[in-house]
Each structure stands twice: as C-alpha cells, then as structure tokens.
Amino acid sequence: MGGMNDHREASADPVPAVSEEAGEVRRFWAGLGLPGLIDVHTHFMPERVLRKVWDYFDAGGSLVGGREWPITYREEEAERTALLRGFGVRAFTAMLYPHKPGMAEWLNGWAAGFARRTPDCLHTATLYPEPGVERYVRDAVEAGARVFKAHVQVGAYDPADERLRPVWGLLAEAGVPVVMHCGSGPAPGEHTGPGPVARLLARHPRLRLIVAHLGMPEYEDFLGLAERYEEVRLDTTMAFTDFSEEFMPFPRRALPRLAALGDRVLLGSDFPNIPYPYPHQLRAMERLDLGADWLRAVCHDNAAKLFAVA
Template sequence: MNDHRTEALEVRRFAERLGLPGLIDVHTHFMPERVLRKVWDYFDTNGPLIGGLGWPITYRREEAERTALLREFGVRAFTAMLYPHKPGMAQWLNGWAADFAGRTPDCLHTATLFPEPDVETYVSAAVEAGARVFKAHVQVGGYDPADERLQRAWGVLAEAGIPVVMHCGSGPAPGKHTGPEPVARVLARHPRLRLVVAHMGMPEYEQFLGLAERYDEVRLDTTMAFTDFTERFMPFPGRALPRLTALGDRVLLGSDFPNIPYPYLHQLHALERLGLGEEWLRAVCHDNAADLFGL
C-alpha cells in the first residue's frame, strides 16, 4: 500500500526543488460518484486487456479524501475531467461540475459536450456560468470531433478562448474516431481553438506534435506519457524529444489522478528523467498552465 503521506512530502519537495509554488494538474478526474464507480469498474474489468497489463486504481478513495490528497501534494489547481458516453448526459454532468467547482475553489470549473442538437446552447450556458476548461473524450463518446453538430460549439469555445482537453489519440485503447485526422479537420475550421491533446496523443505522438507545431493554440498534456506503465506498450519515440523541447511552452502537466495504476510521484519522475532541463520542467509542471488559465 502506497504511503500517501510520505509521497505527498516527496511531491512537494519536487516542486520546491524547481522553485515552484506548487503544481498545476490539467488532467484530474472528479465526477458524480456513481459515474466514477463505473469508470473504475471499466478499468477493473478491462485493465488486463490494455497492453496486457492490469490497471489497479491507486487512489480509490472518497471524493473528500481525493481533493485533500491533491492539496497535500501541493497541487494549486486541478480539473474535474468528466465526459458523457451518450446523448442527454453532458448537460447533467455540467450541472454537477459547476456545483463541484463552487465548493472546490482550487478546481478549475470544468464542463463537457457531446454531438447533439442542443450542444451549442448548453456549451454557451456553461461558458456564461464560468467554465474555464472543457473535456472531450472521443474514444468513450464514440463520436467524430469533426461532427457537424459540434462545429458551432467549437466556435463558441474558440471565440471565448477556453481550453478543451481532448482525448483523441488511439491509446491506451483505440476508438472509431481516434487519431490525428479528425482533429486536423476540426483545427482546419477552428485554428484558434485552444486544444489540449490528452496523453500527448499516444500512440500517435509525432502526428500530434505536428499539429502543435502547425497551430499556435494546440497544446499537449503529459497524462500517463513517459511512465514505466505506458512505455512498455506505447513508448514515446526518442527521436521526437527535440520537438518536445522546442514545444516547451505548450506542454502541460496532466496525471489522470485518481485513475492511475502507479503513484502520482512517478509521473513527475518520468518527466524529470527525460533530461530536458529544469526550465522545461518548471514550465510544464506549473508556468504554462498558470499562463493559460491566468492563475
């Protein structure tokens, strides 16, 4: 059993060593408890099928304990990444997330969307209610991000400058519409959309790096990338490290907490051992997100 108190001390020391006031994690999951339990059930059942590995949930705790633990880690700001898997669900999730943000001041007010007739209406309402980041999960939702029903919603978010963290790569499990091509179609129509590609776009790392090089508002989050777990079945190509260095102002710390099969600290050590330098680490673990969200 991981000693979370010892780990919290080590996480805070990591930030202090870099001269940071803490961490900003743009990819953490908080959602209604019954929805989260279903997510955990999915990993319990399908974990052994993903890369031939099990997927134990390291931080399987009650909501209050999970928020307290992130604070113990010195995480200054985090998100409530949540996502619908069917029509009629997103607006309900957005209501829950608004309430969660209201009682959790260090959580960036998160919202989500799904291709359905009223998507522009409820996305606009969430923006007006103060949403600061959106989550889109192409694999779970089973939809094409370039779906015509989403175009006006992407336009609303691009105009408002609100980041969208999108799980659009084909890892750790592919979906019908995952991969860089559908995302490229979205960006061709909405080049100013502040897209944050989750998981560094694994395993299509290099293609998503290419989109970030082409579009100034495209960013990538580090969620699960470079860790021992992921490197065993979807390794990041060493030849792409110089490109990662060059994009140092557009890479953001993400962890997937609490749904990770290893300690939180390991994601930080995985970034550190890339050897890209303390300036890069400071930007990724705090400064880039602080700039993006005006913290």
C-alpha cells in the same frame, strides 16, 4: 510495476505512505523553485459515475486495452481533494465526459456545483454531438467554465462532426481550452487519431486544444499539429511512465521537438485513475533530462498563464 504499489498495499494504515508521497511531490516542485503544481488532467465526477468507471478499469475493458489497471487512489471525493492539496497541487480539473446523448448537460450541472465547493478546481464542463449542445455549452461558458473535456474514444464521435461546428467556434471565440482525448491509446476507436483532429483544426485554427496524453501513441503526429497551430497544446498524462512505456513508448527521436514546444506542454496525471503513485509521473518527466526550465514551464507556469492562476 506491482512494486510501485507495494507501499500502499502492505500497510493497513495508508496515512504514512500518503505522507511520504506528499513529501516526495513537494520536494520535486520546491526543488524547481515553484509554488506548487497545476494539474490539468484530474478526474472528479458524480460518485456513481466514477464507480462505474472504476468497475470498467477493474474488468480490463476494451477501451483500456484489456490491461490490468489498478486504481491507486480509490478514495472518497473529500480524501482525493485532500490528497491533491497535500501534494501541493494549486489548481486541478474535474475531467468528466458522457458516453451517450442526454448525459453531458447533467454532468455540467454537477461540475458547476463541484467547482463552487472546490475553489482550487478549474470549473470544468463537457459536451457531446447532440441536439441542444450549443445551448448548454454556451450556458456553461456563461456560468464560468474554464476548461472543457472531450473524450473522442469513450464518446465514439468524430470531433469534426457537423453538430459540433458551432460549439468549437464558440469555444475558440471565448478562448476556453478543451482537453481532448483523441489519440488511439490505450485502445483505438473509430474516430481516434490525428486525422479527425486535423480536420477540426483546419476549420477552427484558433481553438485552444489540449491534446490529452500527448496524443499517445501517435505522439509525433500530434506534435506536428502543435507545431502547425499555435493554440494547440499537449498534456503529459501518463506519458513517459513505466506503465505506458511498456506498450506505447514515446519515441526518443521526438524529444527535441517536445523540448522546443516547452511553452505549450502542460502537466496532466489522470489522478485518481492511475496504476502507480502520483510522484512517478513527475520523476518520469524528470528523467527525460530536458532541463529545469522545461519542467518549471510544464509543471506550473504554462498552465498558470493559460488559466490565469495567480
């Protein structure tokens, strides 16, 4: 895996390598006849929070499975947005999440400001099971939030927590999608896995839930939930890559099911917190050999329809 980063580490000037990456990404989507990409799983958050996230990755913390996890795109905020635009990403998100009470509303305030100054970012918000959550989620929706992030692993909460019941109902009624990290990868948590999500969906079957990372490693269980609930979608974040296949491989027997759900799978990358160059995710999906129509839908058209991206 280290070889994939050599072109960034070997040169004192990263511009040629970034330009080469941008060219590769653009050739990918142009070859599919697309106007660009829509990436529903990218991370932007207050700088001091993001630096703490990077420190955690650098230390190989338990929530990343203790694995070596180099951050490929450790640039400043303006450079990171420029990179995505250079790749031809037409719309992206600011996936941010609290790990304790009293943090979500503050993060939502930051995200609203980021969306105002970054028009190609889908206004993102987050939540936590705590007093006042219904109020600040409603405020975020009324302020124009277009997608929410819920991180069951980091937040260490049950998505079926009673304190969140009115929130899920509110978001289902408003039709606002929620990207949820609920699978047990890269390391399991007390409330990760398909069980809590199944309980949530039994109560709120119209919730527009986007299962992050295809639910790795419980891929097939989460495919089953998508087959059962028509508003459940999955994002591709880190799935199929060499990094993930080493320890959480996608079962090849499930590829026909993934193909059949081609209208409800969305491109996600985890940029900038990925241990390989951005194009690798795209090529990893391409080598599944599910066809150009599937790739066009996943990389652009499904998200364009869901988020009304012109």
